[in-house]
Amino acid sequence: MSSGGTGTVSVGTDDLDLSIPDAPQEPGALESVLREARAAGRKLLVPYVTGGLGSDWAEVVRAVADAGADAIEIGVPFSDPVMDGPVIQAASEQALAGGATPVSILDELARVDAGVPLAVMTYYNIAFRTGLERFARSLAASGVAAAILPDLPLEECGPWARAADAAGVETVLLAAPTAPDDRLPRVCARARGFVYAVGLVGVTGERNSLAASSLVIAKRLKAVTDKPVLVGVGVSSPAQAVEVCQEADGVVIGSALIRRLLDGEGPLGAAAFIGSVRAALDAGWATRR
Amino acid sequence: MSSPGEASFMGEPSSDGRFGEFGGRFVPETLVPACHELEVAFRAAWSDPGFRTELDDLLRDYAGRPSPLTECHRLNEVLGLRLLLKREDLNHTGSHKINNVLGQALLARRMGKTRLVAETGAGQHGVAAATAAALLGMDCMVYMGEVDMARQSLNVFRMRLLGAEVVPAVSGSRTLKDAVNEAMRDWVATVGNTHYCLGSVMGPHPYPWMVREFHRVIGIESRAQCAALLDGAVPDVVTACVGGGSNAAGIFSGFADTSAELVGVEPAGGAAVRRGVPGVVHGMRSYLMQDEYGQVLEAQSISAGLDYPGVGPEHSHLASIGRARYETVTDAEVIDAFQLLSRMEGIIPALEPAHALAWVSRAREELAGRTVLLNLSGRGDKDVAQMMEILG
Numbered sequence: 001m002s003s004g005g006t007g008t009v010s011v012g013t014d015d016l017d018l019s020i021p022d023a024p025q026e027p028g029a030l031e032s033v034l035r036e037a038r039a040a041g042r043k044l045l046v047p048y049v050t051g052g053l054g055s056d057w058a059e060v061v062r063a064v065a066d067a068g069a070d071a072i073e074i075g076v077p078f079s080d081p082v083m084d085g086p087v088i089q090a091a092s093e094q095a096l097a098g099g100a101t102p103v104s105i106l107d108e109l110a111r112v113d114a115g116v117p118l119a120v121m122t123y124y125n126i127a128f129r130t131g132l133e134r135f136a137r138s139l140a141a142s143g144v145a146a147a148i149l150p151d152l153p154l155e156e157c158g159p160w161a162r163a164a165d166a167a168g169v170e171t172v173l174l175a176a177p178t179a180p181d182d183r184l185p186r187v188c189a190r191a192r193g194f195v196y197a198v199g200l201v202g203v204t205g206e207r208n209s210l211a212a213s214s215l216v217i218a219k220r221l222k223a224v225t226d227k228p229v230l231v232g233v234g235v236s237s238p239a240q241a242v243e244v245c246q247e248a249d250g251v252v253i254g255s256a257l258i259r260r261l262l263d264g265e266g267p268l269g270a271a272a273f274i275g276s277v278r279a280a281l282d283a284g285w286a287t288r289r
Numbered sequence: 290m291s292s293p294g295e296a297s298f299m300g301e302p303s304s305d306g307r308f309g310e311f312g313g314r315f316v317p318e319t320l321v322p323a324c325h326e327l328e329v330a331f332r333a334a335w336s337d338p339g340f341r342t343e344l345d346d347l348l349r350d351y352a353g354r355p356s357p358l359t360e361c362h363r364l365n366e367v368l369g370l371r372l373l374l375k376r377e378d379l380n381h382t383g384s385h386k387i388n389n390v391l392g393q394a395l396l397a398r399r400m401g402k403t404r405l406v407a408e409t410g411a412g413q414h415g416v417a418a419a420t421a422a423a424l425l426g427m428d429c430m431v432y433m434g435e436v437d438m439a440r441q442s443l444n445v446f447r448m449r450l451l452g453a454e455v456v457p458a459v460s461g462s463r464t465l466k467d468a469v470n471e472a473m474r475d476w477v478a479t480v481g482n483t484h485y486c487l488g489s490v491m492g493p494h495p496y497p498w499m500v501r502e503f504h505r506v507i508g509i510e511s512r513a514q515c516a517a518l519l520d521g522a523v524p525d526v527v528t529a530c531v532g533g534g535s536n537a538a539g540i541f542s543g544f545a546d547t548s549a550e551l552v553g554v555e556p557a558g559g560a561a562v563r564r565g566v567p568g569v570v571h572g573m574r575s576y577l578m579q580d581e582y583g584q585v586l587e588a589q590s591i592s593a594g595l596d597y598p599g600v601g602p603e604h605s606h607l608a609s610i611g612r613a614r615y616e617t618v619t620d621a622e623v624i625d626a627f628q629l630l631s632r633m634e635g636i637i638p639a640l641e642p643a644h645a646l647a648w649v650s651r652a653r654e655e656l657a658g659r660t661v662l663l664n665l666s667g668r669g670d671k672d673v674a675q676m677m678e679i680l681g
Binding site: 015016018024054078079080081082083084085089093096100102103124125126127128129130150151152153154155157173175176178179180183187198201202203 | 313316466467470473477479480568659
């Protein structure tokens with residue numbers, strides 16, 4: 001029986017060995033930078049910028065770097081972002097409609113001299129379709145230090161982690177408030193760069209107040225790892241960033257920044273907002289010390 | 290735990306949720322514990338005679354099972370073959386979808402969940418989920434693509450009548466794919482009290498396996514009904530339409546270990562098996578229509594229920610090992626088949642199973658003199674308004 005069509009051709013499969021390799025002991029470029037900043041008494045700030053959003057997105061990357069980001073997360077838009085709320089969905093759709101591709105974004109990133117480590121945030125199929133090894137190598141070639149794949153949980157991360165480790169790309173893993181206690185140390189052991197603490201049970205987006213779960217997950221993670229713990233999802237303002245950093249080493253800020261970009265605030269507005277978060281973190285932390 | 294090899298015969302997937310190289314559990318960390326919990330609960334329930342009896346009773350007394358097997362006497366003469374229809378269209382709510390939702394709703398209640406969230410394409414699964422929620426006194430929210438809400442407005446009204454909230458999915462192609470995205474986002478945020486009542490043999494492990502098991506009743510009944518009609522023999526060919534592939538998985542499961550040829554029929558504009566390449570979306574590794582960068586393509590089909598760029602992972606596996614073959618038909622062929630069954634047998638089929646009939650009709654020379662079992666997965670009432678516009 002023949003099924004015909006290209007669908008039945010077995011394609012190159014570098015994703016079938018599901019064993020999870022141990023994470024390399026040596027911290028990579030991202031983790032080293034974050035550990036150093038933390039050791040210097042600084043709270044860590046990682047803004048998220050959707051790659052390909054508007055013609056000036058690379059300027060936004062440089063602007064938020066100059067405004068005090070310790071690293072920057074670059075979104076490579078995917079057609080079906082199930083972990084993202086309306087703001088980042090809209091940014092992704094806009095970037096895709098504008099012709100952004102993983103290749104165009106990485107090409108442009110290679111020319112951005114942000115002066116801070118970059119982490120690409122995308123969904124697994126983008127890496128899978130390109131080929132895991134090829135995608136990992138292309139990240140490294142573009143100067144990207146790390147990757148965040150929110151639909152790739154611990155059990156499925158082995159094939160990608162092998163490819164990323166080999167290419168020198170750190171794989172940031174997410175840790176969710178729903179995880180039982182015995183899961184968190186396993187996630188932390190495999191995480192590189194930092195541990196991305198999901199601040200609430202839900203998708204990305206701004207919230208009026210900081211979810212109590214943000215502080216709880218940060219505290220649970222800090223108890224089991226000395227890797228940097230950054231809280232993202234639902235951290236929307238300077239005050240919320242300061243609040244969550246009572247427990248966390250730092251924050252990822254996405255939707256609150258992207259909304260400003262969608263509203264047309266551009267690199268200047270982005271820098272002003274990220275600068276205000278930076279100032280609040282520095283002041284808040286200084287007060288506490 | 291079974292060995293992966295047994296999955297070739299539609300048994301249990303491997304412990305990591307694989308059918309061969311397909312399947313898996315590609316979900317955000319937030320949902321991993323819920324998938325584990327669901328798998329444990331399903332295993333326990335499925336081996337619990339009390340649960341099985343409760344479900345069987347509902348399928349009989351509420352859904353109207355067993356569904357009959359109908360021989361198509363007039364159509365047989367026209368087509369020159371022997372066509373048997375498994376009449377899932379006669380189930381309560383008008384399609385096979387009720388088998389799965391009754392199972393999942395009972396399971397959700399057993400797990401202490403009070404709310405169901407579901408995606409729907411044509412509205413058949415949404416109506417079934419809303420029905421089960423009404424029956425068991427649960428809250429129900431159904432996500433439906435904005436485009437589908439317009440072309441299936443009758444089912445939208447039905448769901449609301451049954452007490453469900455229907456929410457339009459306004460992103461992307463605004464069809465089934467986007468309804469799945471919205472349902473998953475809802476579940477990510479509400480996983481404590483909510484069960485995601487997924488409507489097909491897709492999504493993360495254990496859904497593809499669990500949903501197929503809830504539809505296995507189609508295959509079991511058909512096998513016995515065919516044996517009675519065919520002096521203990523099995524049909525030469527078993528065919529069904531494939532979007533995500535739940536009705537096909539149900540009927541195939543009754544014949545996977547026989548000599549029967551298994552044929553899934555996809556819409557030409559949503560042919561994941563025939564036109565797709567392996568990809569990962571909606572929690573599963575499966576054949577997927579996508580561009581060179583991995584962006585998922587929008588399907589295009591006359592049938593909202595099959596308007597999906599992916600396919601359940603077990604179908605990808607059955608295709609890759611050659612146990613089932615997958616054919617495509619065009620919208621025009623479907624429209625002809627829709628009318629053919631109506632006129633020749635007095636059965637107005639849903640547009641989805643009309644795909645399977647369209648293939649049988651086209652392949653009549655290849656099928657001459659053979660016995661073909663077709664899963665008539667739903668009735669066409671929901672499609673009458675749309676067809677009235679098309680046929681004028």
